[in-house]
Amino acid sequence: MFKIFVGDKPIILTSKVERETNFKNYLLKTVNLPKVIRKLNASDLQEVRLIHKNEDKLLKKFLKKLPNVVAGGGKVFNQNGDVLFIYRNDKWDLPKGKAERNETIEETAIREVSEETGVSGLQITKPLEVTYHIFKRNGRYKIKVTYWFEMKTDFNGKLYPQENEGITKVAWLNEGEVLKALDNSYANIKQLV
Template sequence: MYRIYINDTVLIIADFVPGGIGPNQRIDVQSFDFKEFYKHVKKGEGSVYVLLTDEPRRMFKKIRKPFLTIKAAGGVVKNEANQYLFIFRKGKWDLPKGKLDDGESTKIAAEREVAEECGIKVLSVGGKLCKTWHVYEDRGQTVFKKTSWYKMKAKKQKLIPQLEEDITEARWIDAGDFSFVRQNTFPLIKDIISLLEV
């Protein structure tokens, strides 16, 4: 199964229909055109759609082949008080992440981005939590961003949001207060949060 995030919309490519998906959320694979779909949903209010296919991997590759792919990495940072690091960017709660520099590994990039965007020192970078695919426009070009997310540890410390990256706040949030973040974030971040609650 693959998930493509477009602002508040999620496109699931799978060989089964996940629970809670109604008939109006299923897309006919024969007539599917991603460019048209993207145009339709990029400014929409958000929903979940399922593209049902016998070969999800092949369909996913076919969808993203015409577009530029950018690699990025981010961190899900936990401190000793069982709090997680979130940033507030462009009116939404988010997690620190950014594009890879030339020749940089995803793990190194994730640590660097957390340090730059929040002004903190990371103690350790653990294993990969997940990877996500997010579609957006950059200078009129549709881009697929592949983000590798890593688990990290840091001491509770003063946070310095990177204002030049439109981050107006960085905050430690208790694991029990994720509902606060969920009220004003993207489906992609909600899905990452759900991995922390297992």
């Protein structure tokens, strides 16, 4: 089973057909994805489930439905155990961004975190899960596939929000502040943190 978010509502990829309650089932093979996304956004449906008999092929077949944008990002800890957050589009988020040509996904994640926050000396400690969300750009839906990494740094300098990317704040948040920030964040980030 996989979850792909449209805003805070999930599209669930599954091989199990269940009786519809607050969700709707569609066959992955024949689904009109843009139509389903619009319906999910404009209704009180809690989720949509896309069904395919072969669980191993669910994600691969789904990712062929829309153009993919590959990104890398980080859940960064400082020496105090605080987590690095950015504030963009009136929501708290973790730093991430689009991969460039001839760049490994690890290089993308480190570069993007550094560009969006001003933090240097980043070291990847382990890979985290991959998240998926659908967004609309220039009238077309796309799937953002984000590879996340846990990182650490000894950096204790000034933080610089990348304003040309719409980032208005960068902050190290302690455990209590993280919980508060998650009240105004994205479903993918809540799942990750």
